[in-house]
Amino acid sequence: MTSNDFWLTNLVTPSGERTAMNVAAGRIVGYGTPPAGTTVIDANGRLLLPSLIEGHVHLDKVLWGTPWPGYRSGTTVKERIAREKAYRTSLSTPVETRGALLVEAEIAFGTGHMRTHVDIDTDWGLSNLEAVLKIRERYAAQIDIQIVAFPQSGILASPGTADLLDAALREGADLIGGLDPAYIDGDPKGSLDIVFALAEKHGKGVDIHLHEGGPLGLFELDLIAERTSALGLGGKVTVSHAYCLGDAAPDALAATAETLARSGVSIMTSAPEQSMPPLRPLWAAGVTVFCGNDNIRDTWSPFGTGDLLERANIAARQQNLVSDAELHAALNLITGATAQVMGLEGYGLAPGDRADFVLVDAPAVPETIASPPRNRVVYKAGKLVAGTL
Amino acid sequence: MTSNDFWLTNLVTPSGERTAMNVAAGRIVGYGTPPAGTTVIDANGRLLLPSLIEGHVHLDKVLWGTPWPGYRSGTTVKERIAREKAYRTSLSTPVETRGALLVEAEIAFGTGHMRTHVDIDTDWGLSNLEAVLKIRERYAAQIDIQIVAFPQSGILASPGTADLLDAALREGADLIGGLDPAYIDGDPKGSLDIVFALAEKHGKGVDIHLHEGGPLGLFELDLIAERTSALGLGGKVTVSHAYCLGDAAPDALAATAETLARSGVSIMTSAPEQSMPPLRPLWAAGVTVFCGNDNIRDTWSPFGTGDLLERANIAARQQNLVSDAELHAALNLITGATAQVMGLEGYGLAPGDRADFVLVDAPAVPETIASPPRNRVVYKAGKLVAGTL
Numbered sequence: 016m017t018s019n020d021f022w023l024t025n026l027v028t029p030s031g032e033r034t035a036m037n038v039a040a041g042r043i044v045g046y047g048t049p050p051a052g053t054t055v056i057d058a059n060g061r062l063l064l065p066s067l068i069e070g071h072v073h074l075d076k077v078l079w080g081t082p083w084p085g086y087r088s089g090t091t092v093k094e095r096i097a098r099e100k101a102y103r104t105s106l107s108t109p110v111e112t113r114g115a116l117l118v119e120a121e122i123a124f125g126t127g128h129m130r131t132h133v134d135i136d137t138d139w140g141l142s143n144l145e146a147v148l149k150i151r152e153r154y155a156a157q158i159d160i161q162i163v164a165f166p167q168s169g170i171l172a173s174p175g176t177a178d179l180l181d182a183a184l185r186e187g188a189d190l191i192g193g194l195d196p197a198y199i200d201g202d203p204k205g206s207l208d209i210v211f212a213l214a215e216k217h218g219k220g221v222d223i224h225l226h227e228g229g230p231l232g233l234f235e236l237d238l239i240a241e242r243t244s245a246l247g248l249g250g251k252v253t254v255s256h257a258y259c260l261g262d263a264a265p266d267a268l269a270a271t272a273e274t275l276a277r278s279g280v281s282i283m284t285s286a287p288e289q290s291m292p293p294l295r296p297l298w299a300a301g302v303t304v305f306c307g308n309d310n311i312r313d314t315w316s317p318f319g320t321g322d323l324l325e326r327a328n329i330a331a332r333q334q335n336l337v338s339d340a341e342l343h344a345a346l347n348l349i350t351g352a353t354a355q356v357m358g359l360e361g362y363g364l365a366p367g368d369r370a371d372f373v374l375v376d377a378p379a380v381p382e383t384i385a386s387p388p389r390n391r392v393v394y395k396a397g398k399l400v401a402g403t404l
Numbered sequence: 405m406t407s408n409d410f411w412l413t414n415l416v417t418p419s420g421e422r423t424a425m426n427v428a429a430g431r432i433v434g435y436g437t438p439p440a441g442t443t444v445i446d447a448n449g450r451l452l453l454p455s456l457i458e459g460h461v462h463l464d465k466v467l468w469g470t471p472w473p474g475y476r477s478g479t480t481v482k483e484r485i486a487r488e489k490a491y492r493t494s495l496s497t498p499v500e501t502r503g504a505l506l507v508e509a510e511i512a513f514g515t516g517h518m519r520t521h522v523d524i525d526t527d528w529g530l531s532n533l534e535a536v537l538k539i540r541e542r543y544a545a546q547i548d549i550q551i552v553a554f555p556q557s558g559i560l561a562s563p564g565t566a567d568l569l570d571a572a573l574r575e576g577a578d579l580i581g582g583l584d585p586a587y588i589d590g591d592p593k594g595s596l597d598i599v600f601a602l603a604e605k606h607g608k609g610v611d612i613h614l615h616e617g618g619p620l621g622l623f624e625l626d627l628i629a630e631r632t633s634a635l636g637l638g639g640k641v642t643v644s645h646a647y648c649l650g651d652a653a654p655d656a657l658a659a660t661a662e663t664l665a666r667s668g669v670s671i672m673t674s675a676p677e678q679s680m681p682p683l684r685p686l687w688a689a690g691v692t693v694f695c696g697n698d699n700i701r702d703t704w705s706p707f708g709t710g711d712l713l714e715r716a717n718i719a720a721r722q723q724n725l726v727s728d729a730e731l732h733a734a735l736n737l738i739t740g741a742t743a744q745v746m747g748l749e750g751y752g753l754a755p756g757d758r759a760d761f762v763l764v765d766a767p768a769v770p771e772t773i774a775s776p777p778r779n780r781v782v783y784k785a786g787k788l789v790a791g792t793l
Contacts, residue, residue: 083770086726288677288722317726317774318717328707333677337475337706381472385706389778 022049066127066371068353071307074114110146125373165192193223220251232259249279261290272300285309286330324387370397411438455516455760457742460696463503499535514762554581582612609640621648629667638668650679661689674698675719713776759786
């Protein structure tokens with residue numbers, strides 16, 4: 016099973032072909048018939064998927080391994096930010112422990128790559144970053160982790176945070192984050208200027224949490240697109256959530272979608288029940304949309320398991336993606352689209368790609384999204400990291 | 405494990421008490437400390453839930469055990485009815501086989517009671533009823549099944565169907581169904597008069613599929629409530645889906661909710677992504693709302709597993725039920741509320757109740773709804789029917 020050069024026989028590819036796959040030195044060599052004398056592992060007819068990709072998760076927020084915190088509905092975002100700070104400060108279980116449990120669960124579900132946001136502010140300093148850097152190091156053989164320095168308490172609203180973000184980017188964060196430039200920082204232009212200045216200074220990408228709705232949110236998307244184009248950051252900028260797209264009238268949506276596509280700004284959605292960005296018109300305009308699990312049993316939400324196939328299932332149900340092509344597109348939300356946004360080298364199932372893949376008990380991709388199979392056999396760089404064949 | 409008189413020790417009740425439960429002769433005797441010399445089974449700290457109840461499912465429609473049918477979005481209800489008829493007619497796998505697979509899956513998930521709708525029309529005749537009666541007989545020791553005679557092709561729209569519904573109620577159906585009296589039958593009053601006349605004639609309850617939106621749907625709810633009161637059928641009439649409640653403005657919703665509560669008409673929802681009846685105002689008005697899985701991988705929908713805890717999770721997410729009280733209420737959607745609507749005798753976890761229950765790997769009810777645990781240990785009438793302790 017841990018041989019460096021082997022054939023996985025009797026598997027079904029995402030396009031429906033029954034074949035065998037040759038893996039060597041951590042890469043996919045090709046497909047065909049195993050020659051005599053090679054190591055052969057029978058996949059027993061399982062479906063082959065590329066490694067799943069977590070596009071947005073908060074490893075420092077998850078509360079696994081701690082008691083149930085209790086929840087209240089009807090609270091504002093600012094109340095929830097304050098509540099989270101107080102609650103997490105009271106916890107004795109560190110980020111390194113809590114986050115590791117979620118990373119392990121995601122690995123077992125087949126996640127091979129992850130983008131996580133870490134809270135940076137004047138209370139936390141860089142402590143969340145440091146904890147997640149340790150988690151990244153510890154699980155480096157099983158999962159690749161991208162880190163976004165996320166100003167959960169705002170930037171202008173929390174003086175000193177800009178310097179901490181600057182330090183975070185020097186010390187290992189891969190992208191600069193942002194948060195509701197009007198609601199939190201009170202200054203859309205000023206807040207975004209800081210974010211993009213830091214991106215330019217460090218040559219890093221951007222991933223901004225934008226919950227603001229209606230014309231305000233659409234206006235901020237325009238500001239983000241402008242700055243993306245001006246700095247040549249097309250393809251490296253993401254707006255997470257973008258509920259304003261879910262609420263927009265068709266004409267406004269079409270105009271903004273065109274702007275996002277032209278400037279190369281992608282959209283991350285956790286497929287929320289309210290105000291989810293509508294996939295079909297965004298796809299039609301050429302906007303890259305991808306998914307992430309976002310909050311998993313933290314102070315923000317009691318829900319979630321860390322399973323990205325479940326997330327794709329939720330996205331498909333939310334937007335009534337039912338045809339085979341649409342269900343393949345739902346899988347792409349947690350595979351190819353996210354890989355493109357994260358700039359992953361050698362991602363995929365083509366010869367020469369990294370041997371990061373999952374085998375699932377399902378006959379084909381549509382069934383996999385419609386009712387995600389429980390058992391997963393997970394390989395990273397050609398090595399079995401979870402499940403058993 | 406199959407002893408007739410035993411104690412289950414080391415379990416946690418829904419209210420959070422760690423205790424032991426005595427079961428004898430298929431009933432719950434009580435809680436406390438097992439006396440010496442009795443048969444003791446260690447529940448290992450699992451959470452005790454009452455048997456889950458499937459409030460709405462279509463055993464004759466499920467396509468498990470047959471190839472993936474392929475789906476198209478954007479079709480009308482009438483197109484889907486016609487498509488279903490043609491597709492199911494072409495199938496060689498009978499209802500008895502397909503439906504049994506779903507019943508077995510539900511039993512394994514902890515479903516101990518089920519209400520299923522069977523298509524009755526001039527093409528099918530009573531064949532779907534006959535097949536589901538056989539399934540009911542076959543699984544009688546594991547699950548109790550209530551059958552609704554459902555005019556999927558309409559009543560007035562399909563002359564001869566009223567007589568078949570009459571025959572179905574004589575031959576074993578427990579309730580009379582109905583379907584979109586305006587869209588399908590073209591005559592709300594005429595269609596509902598037939599449904600309620602059959603209910604009165606046979607002394608049976610009513611469960612009507614109502615997809616019609618806006619003022620039309622609300623008007624039909626009034627007609628249904630009127631007839632329910634006039635015939636003294638309060639508590640025995642359900643409207644399934646009722647999307648019109650999900651679309652209604654607050655004032656209209658409040659007025660209709662008051663009418664439903666007063667007349668004793670309950671609402672079944674599968675917690676759809678669009679137009680789900682809003683639970684909080686319905687609960688506040690005293691309307692009984694319950695959940696069902698509805699279509700599971702049939703020609704109508706590619707989604708679903710048959711797991712009612714997953715359905716309660718979907719309902720909770722759709723309506724942001726997050727407090728402990730709200731998450732308990734979400735569990736009630738698939739337990740107590742449905743039991744009340746289905747008129748189940750001896751349902752529950754009190755001394756004297758039937759020993760129909762599930763043990764799950766979760767510390768408490770809120771966690772069980774927030775991320776449904778996979779493993780289930782299922783008892784029916786005091787006998788283990790699925791899972792292992």
